[in-house]
Amino acid sequence: MKLDETEMRILVELQKNGRLSRRVLADKIDVSTPTVSSKLEKLENMGIIQGFGIGIDFRKMGLQKYYFRVETDSLSHEEVKEFFIGFELFRSLEKLEGDGYLIGLYIREFSQIDEAIKIIEDHKGLKIIDTWRSQDQDSKIPNILLDEHIPIDISCYYCNKPIEGEPVKWKKDSKEHYLCCSSCKELYEQKYERLQKRKEEMR
Numbered sequence: 001m002k003l004d005e006t007e008m009r010i011l012v013e014l015q016k017n018g019r020l021s022r023r024v025l026a027d028k029i030d031v032s033t034p035t036v037s038s039k040l041e042k043l044e045n046m047g048i049i050q051g052f053g054i055g056i057d058f059r060k061m062g063l064q065k066y067y068f069r070v071e072t073d074s075l076s077h078e079e080v081k082e083f084f085i086g087f088e089l090f091r092s093l094e095k096l097e098g099d100g101y102l103i104g105l106y107i108r109e110f111s112q113i114d115e116a117i118k119i120i121e122d123h124k125g126l127k128i129i130d131t132w133r134s135q136d137q138d139s140k141i142p143n144i145l146l147d148e149h150i151p152i153d154i155s156c157y158y159c160n161k162p163i164e165g166e167p168v169k170w171k172k173d174s175k176e177h178y179l180c181c182s183s184c185k186e187l188y189e190q191k192y193e194r195l196q197k198r199k200e201e202m203r
């Protein structure tokens with residue numbers, strides 16, 4: 001299951017400016033205002049758009065954040081920055097004590113980690129010390145580049161694999177939850193109820 005072109009264009013426009021009115025959005029992407037409204041409602045129900053001021057939950061679009069700790073013995077700060085900003089899924093760069101940097105990258109497919117490692121290791125003067133996968137939700141980060149011509153797969157909310165074909169939907173708490181199959185739906189419902197219960201107990 002992929003977002004359609006109108007949905008992608010809405011995300012792209014909102015990413016540039018999260019305060020566009022529905023009418024202005026409709027004009028910009030050349031569809032009717034009711035179409036924009038129903039698409040926005042769908043994206044909000046899916047939890048992809050979170051309220052106003054656009055937060056996009058990239059995990060629901062199958063993106064995982066990875067951190068690489070790298071060291072350099074010969075590159076300047078500018079050179080390191082320039083190199084990593086060139087990555088398609090670049091997210092963040094932080095200078096650590098000494099010669100180290102902490103680089104955040106979004107990874108869509110597992111194979112991209114190996115690719116990224118190879119590109120980094122092949123670059124003269126850079127060495128990877130460690131790699132971690134983030135466990136953080138990391139939603140509400142609007143500054144990753146979306147491209148309306150590259151439709152994004154929606155991931156199963158339970159197993160995180162891309163949903164092939166029609167999703168299994170579960171309506172709960174005025175949101176629609178998208179699952180890849182009925183067994184994921186069942187497991188997701190159980191997990192959801194467990195979490196809700198724990199939340200109530202903590203109150």
Ligand SMILES: [Zn+2]
Nearest residue numbers: 156159180184
């Ligand atoms: Zn699944």
